[in-house]
Amino acid sequence: MRCGFYPGSFDPPTLGHRDIMCRALKIFDRLAVGIGVHPTKAPMFADSERVAMLEEELDSLGAGDRAEVLLFQGLTVNAARKLGAQCIVRGLRDGGDFNYEMQMSGMNAQMSPDIETVFVAASPGTAHITGTLVRQIASLGGDVSSFVSPAVLYRIRQKFQVS
Ligand code: ADP
Numbered sequence: 001m002r003c004g005f006y007p008g009s010f011d012p013p014t015l016g017h018r019d020i021m022c023r024a025l026k027i028f029d030r031l032a033v034g035i036g037v038h039p040t041k042a043p044m045f046a047d048s049e050r051v052a053m054l055e056e057e058l059d060s061l062g063a064g065d066r067a068e069v070l071l072f073q074g075l076t077v078n079a080a081r082k083l084g085a086q087c088i089v090r091g092l093r094d095g096g097d098f099n100y101e102m103q104m105s106g107m108n109a110q111m112s113p114d115i116e117t118v119f120v121a122a123s124p125g126t127a128h129i130t131g132t133l134v135r136q137i138a139s140l141g142g143d144v145s146s147f148v149s150p151a152v153l154y155r156i157r158q159k160f161q162v163s
Contacts, residue, residue, distance in 0.1 A: 004028035004118065005085035007036055007076045009131060011043040012152050013053050016129040020091040020120050022061050027118070031067045032083045033058070036076070044135050047071050049155065056151045077112040088115060093122045093130075 004024050010017055010033075024031050035050050045053070054069040061067075072079040080088050088108065090101050105117035129147045138144050138156045145153050 001030065002028045002087070003030040003032065003083065003085040004087045004089045005032045005034055005076070005080040005083055006089040007034040007072070007079065009043065010035055010050050010054055011131050012045050012050070012134060012148060012156060013057050014126070014129045014131055014134055014148050014152075015146075016091065016093070016122060016126040017131075018057050018061070018149060019123045019126045020089065021058060021063075021067075023120055024089045025061060025063055025066065027120075028087070028089075029066065030085075031058075031063065031089075032085055033067065033069045034072045034076070034079055034083075035069070037071050037073050039073075044139075044159070045155070053152050053155060057149060060149070060151070075111075077108050077115050080115050081112065086114075086116060088117045090117060090119055091122055092119045093127045 004027065006021060006024055008017065021031065021033065033054050035047060037047060051069050051071065058067040058069065076088055092098055092101060101119065108115065108117060134144050134147050138160055141160065144156060148156065
């Protein structure tokens with residue numbers, strides 16, 4: 001049973017995250033999506049909202065009981081091990097992601113040689129999407145409908161009271 005652990009902030013989940021989850025579900029028997037909780041960072045969407053949005057995304061991808069969403073604090077490798085995941089899944093958008101992820105996966109491998117990192121290259125249609133810019137555009141009243149799923153769009157519109 002191959003289990004992948006896909007960590008991130010998912011604030012909010014975008015079509016880029018969805019693409020990685022869809023493809024990770026083809027690679028792994030089970031996929032755990034972990035929302036990293038930082039005591040000092042205030043997210044735009046509450047923990048419970050992000051859990052609900054990711055569950056909706058996974059449902060609409062037909063993941064069924066092969067996927068779960070959870071909150072975690074602390075080191076990603078520790079969360080992965082606790083879940084019985086052999087691999088951490090990360091999406092790679094560009095050279096910036098690559099440089100950062102190489103450092104992180106290298107240090108994680110040294111700390112935890114039992115956990116592998118698997119990189120999934122972003123798809124051309126969604127590689128430019130970042131959660132940070134989606135938040136900025138939405139908070140300025142812009143249209144983010146081409147960057148997120150209809151279910152996430154609905155929640156963004158509710159939050160910002162835009163139609
Ligand atoms: P962001 O960097 O957009 O704020 P996260 O911190 O939640 O998002 O990212 C979690 C993981 O998803 C990271 O591995 C990140 O590289 C990946 N990811 C984010 N956006 C995309 C995208 N558009 N395509 C592929 N992977 C992505």
